[in-house]
Amino acid sequence: MSRKILLEHIDVPGINTFDTYRKMGGYRSVEKALKTMSPDDVVEEVKKSGMRGRGGAGFPTGMKWSFLAKPVGVPRYLVCNADESEPGTFKDRYLMEKIPHALIEGMITSSYALGANTSYIYIRGEYFYVLRILEKAIAEAYANGFLGKNILGSGYDLDLYVHPGAGAYICGEETALLESLEGKRGNPRVKPPFPAIAGLYACPTVVNNVETIAAIAPIVNMGGDEYAKIGIGRSTGTKLISASGHINNPGIYEIELGLPVEEFIYSDKYCGGIKNGKKLKAVVAGGSSVPILPANLILKTANNEERLMSYESLSDGGFVSGTMLGSGGFVVYDEDSCIVRNTWNFARFYHHESCGQCSPCREGTGWMEKVLHRIEYGHGKLSDIDLLVEVSKKIEGNTICPLGDAAAWPVASAIRHFREEFEWHIKEATLSQTRNFGLLAAHEALVK
Amino acid sequence: MADKIKVTIDGQSVEVEPGTTILNAARQIGGDIVPPAMCYYSKLKGSGGKCRTCLVKVAQGSEKDPRPMPKLVASCQTQVMDGMVVENTTSPEVLEARKGVVEMLLINHPLDCPVCDQAGECDLQNLSFEHGASNSRYEFERRTFDKVDIGDKIQLHMNRCILCYRCVYTADQITEGRVHGVLNRGDQSEISTYISAAIDNDFSGNVIDVCPVGALTDKTFRFKNRVWFTKPVDAHRDCDHEKCSGNVVLWYKGEDVLRVTARKDQYGEVESFICNTCRFEKKATSDWIIEGPRKIEETSVISSNHYEMAHPLPVIEKNEALIEANKKMFHKKIK
Numbered sequence: 001m002s003r004k005i006l007l008e009h010i011d012v013p014g015i016n017t018f019d020t021y022r023k024m025g026g027y028r029s030v031e032k033a034l035k036t037m038s039p040d041d042v043v044e045e046v047k048k049s050g051m052r053g054r055g056g057a058g059f060p061t062g063m064k065w066s067f068l069a070k071p072v073g074v075p076r077y078l079v080c081n082a083d084e085s086e087p088g089t090f091k092d093r094y095l096m097e098k099i100p101h102a103l104i105e106g107m108i109t110s111s112y113a114l115g116a117n118t119s120y121i122y123i124r125g126e127y128f129y130v131l132r133i134l135e136k137a138i139a140e141a142y143a144n145g146f147l148g149k150n151i152l153g154s155g156y157d158l159d160l161y162v163h164p165g166a167g168a169y170i171c172g173e174e175t176a177l178l179e180s181l182e183g184k185r186g187n188p189r190v191k192p193p194f195p196a197i198a199g200l201y202a203c204p205t206v207v208n209n210v211e212t213i214a215a216i217a218p219i220v221n222m223g224g225d226e227y228a229k230i231g232i233g234r235s236t237g238t239k240l241i242s243a244s245g246h247i248n249n250p251g252i253y254e255i256e257l258g259l260p261v262e263e264f265i266y267s268d269k270y271c272g273g274i275k276n277g278k279k280l281k282a283v284v285a286g287g288s289s290v291p292i293l294p295a296n297l298i299l300k301t302a303n304n305e306e307r308l309m310s311y312e313s314l315s316d317g318g319f320v321s322g323t324m325l326g327s328g329g330f331v332v333y334d335e336d337s338c339i340v341r342n343t344w345n346f347a348r349f350y351h352h353e354s355c356g357q358c359s360p361c362r363e364g365t366g367w368m369e370k371v372l373h374r375i376e377y378g379h380g381k382l383s384d385i386d387l388l389v390e391v392s393k394k395i396e397g398n399t400i401c402p403l404g405d406a407a408a409w410p411v412a413s414a415i416r417h418f419r420e421e422f423e424w425h426i427k428e429a430t431l432s433q434t435r436n437f438g439l440l441a442a443h444e445a446l447v448k
Numbered sequence: 449m450a451d452k453i454k455v456t457i458d459g460q461s462v463e464v465e466p467g468t469t470i471l472n473a474a475r476q477i478g479g480d481i482v483p484p485a486m487c488y489y490s491k492l493k494g495s496g497g498k499c500r501t502c503l504v505k506v507a508q509g510s511e512k513d514p515r516p517m518p519k520l521v522a523s524c525q526t527q528v529m530d531g532m533v534v535e536n537t538t539s540p541e542v543l544e545a546r547k548g549v550v551e552m553l554l555i556n557h558p559l560d561c562p563v564c565d566q567a568g569e570c571d572l573q574n575l576s577f578e579h580g581a582s583n584s585r586y587e588f589e590r591r592t593f594d595k596v597d598i599g600d601k602i603q604l605h606m607n608r609c610i611l612c613y614r615c616v617y618t619a620d621q622i623t624e625g626r627v628h629g630v631l632n633r634g635d636q637s638e639i640s641t642y643i644s645a646a647i648d649n650d651f652s653g654n655v656i657d658v659c660p661v662g663a664l665t666d667k668t669f670r671f672k673n674r675v676w677f678t679k680p681v682d683a684h685r686d687c688d689h690e691k692c693s694g695n696v697v698l699w700y701k702g703e704d705v706l707r708v709t710a711r712k713d714q715y716g717e718v719e720s721f722i723c724n725t726c727r728f729e730k731k732a733t734s735d736w737i738i739e740g741p742r743k744i745e746e747t748s749v750i751s752s753n754h755y756e757m758a759h760p761l762p763v764i765e766k767n768e769a770l771i772e773a774n775k776k777m778f779h780k781k782i783k
Contacts, residue, residue, distance in 0.1 A: 353634070357498050366556075366634065
C-alpha cells in the first residue's frame with residue numbers, strides 16, 4: 001500500500017531540471033500520446049483509469065473531458081487550477097516546486113487529448129516563487145521541442161502560459177478562476193453554462209487541478225486499465241495527502257487510495273502518531289471545507305467498519321457520520337485542541353474570502369463568524385448554537401458557487417459532533433478562557 | 449420557429465418559447481406565483497442570479513427526465529424544459545429559504561425607511577413585508593459606510609445597498625462608459641467610483657431607477673417628500689436625445705413637479721430609459737404633455753392615498769350591512 005507514482009523520483013537530485021527529469025523517464029507520455037495515440041485514445045485511457053479529480057469534488061476526470069463541447073472553428077482551452085488555497089492543503093505547491101516538469105508534461109498530454117492549442121496554469125498569487133520555477137521549466141520544455149509549434153514533429157502546436165492570481169480563495173472556484181484569468185473581478189459565474197460549453201473567453205474549457213493533470217502522464221504511460229488496478233473500488237490511483245496538525249511527521253504523503261485512516265495517522269511511515277503522546281480528538285480529512293469528524297468516527301464508520309482513505313469510505317454515512325476526501329488536506333487535532341476556536345477560525349476565513357456576490361454567503365459568513373467569536377470569547381448564549389445551525393442551513397445549497405457550502409459544512413459538523421463542547425464553552429464562560437474542554441467522555445474509550 | 453414548451457408553476461400551466469427562464473414563464477402567468485426578484489432586470493443583460501430571492505424548487509426536471517433538481521434553483525437563470533414542474537409558493541422549502549435570504553439581506557441593512565426616499569417604492573421593503581420575519585436575530589453592529597456624492601445629481605448610501613449589480617450593468621449597457629463598480633469583497637464589498645470619479649453622463653440618472661433599494665437616490669428629490677404623498681402622472685415630451693424615449697412619470701405635490709422618473713412596470717422595471725435632461729431639468733408642467741394619472745399597483749402604498757382602497761377591510765367583509773353600503777366602492781370584490 002505504498003506505491004509511489006507522482007513522487008517516485010522526488011529524492012533524485014536535480015529532478016527539477018529538464019535533463020534529469022527526462023533521464024528518469026519524463027515526457028515519455030508526450031511521446032507516446034503524440035506519436036502513437038489519437039486525442040480520443042488518450043481520453044479513453046483516462047476514462048478507463050477511473051481517476052477522480054484531485055481538486056476536491058472528486059468528479060471522474062475522463063467523464064469531465066468527454067463533456068467538452070467541440071464546435072468546429074472554436075478554440076478549446078485547458079486551464080490548470082493551481083490556485084491551491086484550501087486551508088490545510090499544500091500538495092500542489094510541493095509538486096510544482098519539486099517536480100515542475102511533472103505538471104508541464106501532464107499539461108502537454110492533456111492539452112493534446114482535449115485539442116487545446118493554448119493552455120494556462122492559473123497559479124495562486126502567493127506562490128510567486130513557484131511561478132518562477134514553472135516558467136523556467138516551461139522555457140526548458142520549449143527549448144527541447146516539447147512546447148511550441150509542431151511538437152516532436154507531430155504537427156501539434158501548444159503554447160503554455162502561467163498566470164498568477166491576486167490573492168483570493170474564491171478564484172480557486174473554476175468559473176471565478178476563468179473570470180480572473182480573463183482580467184475581470186473574480187466572481188463565480190452563474191451555471192449553466194458550464195465551462196465545458198462556455199468557459200474561458202466563452203470557449204469550451206476544461207479546468208483541472210494540478211495533481212489531476214500531473215497524474216495524466218503515468219496513466220498514459222501505464223495505460224488506464226493498469227492505473228485502475230491501483231487503489232480501491234471507484235477510488236483509483238494514488239493521492240497526495242497534506243498532513244498537518246498535532247502529528248509527529250507532518251508533510252506530504254503519496255498514498256494508495258484505500259489505506260486505512262488509522263494506519264495513516266499512527267504508522268511511522270506516515271503521520272507517526274499524535275505528537276507528545278497525546279490522544280486523537282478530531283480530524284478534518286480533506287481541507288477546511290469538509291465536515292470535521294471526531295476520533296471515533298474517523299477511525300471507524302458508523303457501521304463499525306474500518307475507515308479507509310478513499311472517496312467512498314470517507315463519505316460513508318453522508319454528513320451525519322461521514323465526511324469527504326476533498327483535496328486531501330488532512331488536519332489532525334489532539335485532545336487539547338479547542339473545536340470552538342478552530343471552527344471560529346475556519347468561519348473567519350470564509351467570511352474573509354466570500355466574494356460578496358450572493359446574499360446568503362455574503363451576509364451569512366460574517367454572521368456565523370461573529371456568533372462563533374462571541375462564543376469563543378465567553379459571551380455566547382445557549383441559543384447561539386441553534387442559531388448557527390439555522391444560519392448554516394440558510395447558506396448551504398442556496399448560493400451560486402460551493403463556497404457557501406464550504407462555509408456552512410465545518411460549522412454545522414462541528415456542532416453536530418461537538419455540541420457538548422460548545423455548550424460547555426458557553427456555560428463555563430470564564431473557565432473556557434483558561435483551559436480547553438478536552439475529549440468527550442464518549443470518545444475517550446475508543447481512542448488510543 | 450421552435451415549438452412552444454409547457455411548464456407548470458404552482459399548478460398553473462403556461463406554454464412558452466424555448467429558452468425562457470422560469471421567472472419569465474411565471475411572469476407570463478402573473479399573479480402571486482411570480483417569484484420576487486431583487487437583482488434580475490429583464491432589460492439588463494447578465495443581471496440576476498445574485499440575490500437568491502427568486503429561488504424555486506424544480507419538482508420535475510422535464511417530461512423526458514422527471515427527476516427533481518437536487519437544489520433550489522435561481523428562477524431568473526434557469527431555463528424551462530418541456531414538462532417542467534416548478535414549485536414556488538407551494539413549497540415550504542422555498543418559502544423557508546426565501547425567508548432566510550430576506551433575513552440575510554436585512555442584517556446589514558440600516559432599516560432607516562422612515563428617512564429613506566425609496567420607502568414606499570422599495571423592493572426590499574415589499575420583500576421583507578411579504579417574506580421576512582418581524583424580528584432580526586442579528587445582534588451585532590451593522591456594517592456602515594459614509595454617504596458619497598457620485599456626481600452632482602446622485603447620492604450613494606452604501607449602507608442600504610444589497611449589491612444587486614444592476615447599476616453596474618446599467619452603466620455598462622445604457623450609458624456611454626462605466627466609472628463605477630464593486631470594490632472589495634464579501635460583506636465589505638461596496639459600490640464605488642474609481643478614485644472618486646463622478647458619474648457624469650447623459651444617462652447616469654437611470655441607475656437611480658434600477659436601484660431596488662434606497663442606495664442610489666436623486667439629489668434633486670432627496671427629503672422633498674414621501675412618495676405616497678406625491679401624485680404620479682404619466683407624461684411625455686419630444687426629447688431630442690436619440691436614446692431617450694421621453695416617456696416619464698411626473699410626481700406632483702400640489703402644482704409642483706417634485707421629481708421625474710421613468711415608467712416602471714409591475715415588477716419595478718423601467719419600461720424605457722430616460723435621459724438626465726428629462727429627469728433632472730424638466731420640472732415644470734409646461735415642459736410636458738400630460739397623459740393622465742399613472743396606474744399604480746393596488747397593493748402599493750403609493751396608491752393607497754390616491755385611489756380607491758384595493759380590498760375591503762375584513763370588518764366590512766363580515767358585515768352584511770357594511771357590504772351593502774360599500775358595494776359601489778369595491779365593485780366586484782365583495783362577494
